[in-house]
Amino acid sequence: MKRSLLFLLSLLMLFVAGCSSSSSGGASGDKDTLTIAWLPNESGADLTEARDEIGKIIEEKTGKKVKHQTTTDYIVAIEAVANGNADMAFLGAQGYIEAHNKNDKVLPLVVPTGASGTLDDAVYYSWLAAEKDNADQYKEGDGFAIDNIQGKKFSFVSNSSTSGFKVPSTGIVDYFSEKAEFKDLTAEDLLEGGDGNFFSEVLYGGSHQGSAVNLLSGKADVAAFCDTCVNNYVELEDGEENRPGAIYKVKTDAAEPFNTVTGKEFQLISVTPVLNAPFVVNTDNISEDLQAQLLEVMTSDEITNNEKVFVPEDSEFSGLFKKTADERLVEVKDEWFNPIRELSK
Known part of the structure; x- marks a missing residue:
């Protein structure tokens, strides 16, 4: 009797496991719908057409339906692909x-290159x-220095942002820890402001656009954000692009959230290069065959030459990537992101 019961239970467990694997799609490649999670920076209405264009090409080439999961919080997008609720995501490093x-089954698929078409300038x-x-108070001789940011109201993007927290916080700590009074400063000390803290107040924009608006609306004295996430909303007024001292102005027809600060100007006081953001996949959800299909699609000339994906410099279209020369998406491996990992050591 016991043996019969155990046999029946074993059959039941196999049946349930099989149903679970079939319903989830898993690595079987039977998924009918691919869900792509987007960070808040790329979730705005102005980028709907750009997101949809990538989804449309994936649908045409793979036969899968694409669903876009937009977010208002970095953690939501990160968790979605880590726990399998999303199959792909466009994340910062x-x-x-x-x-x-x-979840070590989350791996990078492709990353946009620099103008060379390679990872060398990505x-x-x-x-x-x-x-x-207010920028003159951060001038030092003919250049700029960050000494006077201490004690100010500062805006980050999110503590899960590469260029909106990880890189600038590391730079701030490295710079100030050379001074005796800040020799024990850590990135954690920058998370909150107030009496006894490095900053008088710390704000989080939730997106790069939000952090920039925190600055331009007067909520913050200094803000961290990146060039690519605000390029659709601002134009260079003076100086050299991506160099300290460059002055940018918000376009008169800028979309939300910049529509409340049109015409405002800001000046760069510090600039740091950062590794480009990857499209990643949850390899538990996506079979090897489908991964290979996606890699072929994303690195194809159809994506590279699509002006809604790689937008020409003279275009008014709000896209994800700029086309200045030979930019495209190329395959990338996990170890390429080790320099960002090193910032946490």
């Missing part, structure tokens, strides 16, 4: 590392900026 640490820029009228 730090966001990818956090997702991979939660970088964007982390900015520290001040309103133009």
